[in-house]
Amino acid sequence: MAEPVDRTCDRTRAWVNEAIRLVEADANRSADTHLHAFPMPPEWGVDVYLKDESVHPTGSLKHRLARSLFLYALANGWIVGGTTVVEASSGSTAVSEAYFARLIGVSFVAVMPRSTSPEKIALIERYGGKCHFVDRAPEIYAEAQRLADDTGGHYMDQFTYAERATDWRGNNNIAESIFSQLSLERYPIPEWVVMSAGTGGTSATIGRYLRYRRHDTRLAVVDPENSAFFPGWVTGAADYATGMPSRIEGIGRPRMEPSFVPSVIDLMIPVPDAASVAATRHLRDVTGRWAGGSTGTNLWGVWHLVARMRAAGTRGSIVTLICDGGERYQHSYYDDDWVASKGMDLAPYTATLERFFATGEWAPPENP
Secondary structure, X not given: OOOOOOOOOHHHHHXXXXXXXXXXXXXXXXXXXXXXXXXXXXHHOEEEEEEEHHHOOOOEOHHHHHHHHHHHHHHOOOOOOOOEEEXXXXXXXXXHHHHHHHHHOOEEEEEEEOOOOHHHHHHHHHOOOEEEXXXXXXXXXXXXXHHHHHHOOEEOOHHHHHHHHOOOOOOOOHHHHHHHHOOXXXXXXXXXXXXXXXXXXXXXXXXXXXXXXXXXXXXXXXXXXOOOHHHHHHHOOOOOEOOOOOOOOOOOOOEOOOOOOHHHOOEEEEOOHHHXXXXXXXXXXXXXOOEOHHHHHHHHHHHHHHHHHHHHOOOEEEEEEEOEEHHHHOOOOOOHHHHHHOOOOOHHHHHHHHHHHHHOOOOOOOOO
């Protein structure tokens, strides 16, 4: 009869215990992110709120994801003292994971496209991470796995584990936070939550929470050019792939990711990249808030839905996210030369937004 095998190592368990304490202490030190009211024409009867995820310690929505991924990996025994953590990322997740890797004292390597903004690369390196570049966006997955195998490290794989690392039932996830912060507003149960998708983890969390809590709120997911999510959702093809990178960093993927859960989404809205950039700049001009391109994608979807609500005579509220701050994109979305080099014409989309807020007419360009 075989003898019992004991793999317990008191020193390893103590290290993991301390690492989990450090990660949870980071959350305990942080107040919740703000929920800003966008200035809307009062006669429209539609309130719009922006949950500002840029105020996290690492400046983006991905701080929540990175914390959850680290706790998930630590609890599963995948990260112990001396483990090299490797991630495939377009930037923001890698910034946040580099922060948590430094917090618990492990090495971190980010595998990313060469087109990643220099501001994000500098942040990763500031937190002690190393950047490993690939020429084509679809190469990040296999290269990250190869590096993890070569170093005996752990490939975090946000695109697989994002939807399962966060407790969608509550426990102060982003959906629960939104509804708590809306509780004293005139429309505390929003008509829509609008969210863009990178891994798909946040949209999965929000969509599941809405159903679990039996809210009538619907989830709209907006998607930039070149992304596989919208055509995959429309056709039902779980293996849909474009093989093309998104120009809106942090969202849109060249393939349907494992963490993207189509069945919890009520509506998907494709958004031209020029519309995303125009909406980002419009937010700055109206509110003084600088945000990244994914926030502009969110907002274009919001204005589409505001117009639908007004046409139907529906009063209520819509919530979306400021995914990250604009300081990371001074050399891209806020740079006219960069925008021109990408062949984007913002003028018709800017005119659409200006006309909408001046007259209430929503008439986006038909042939972007």
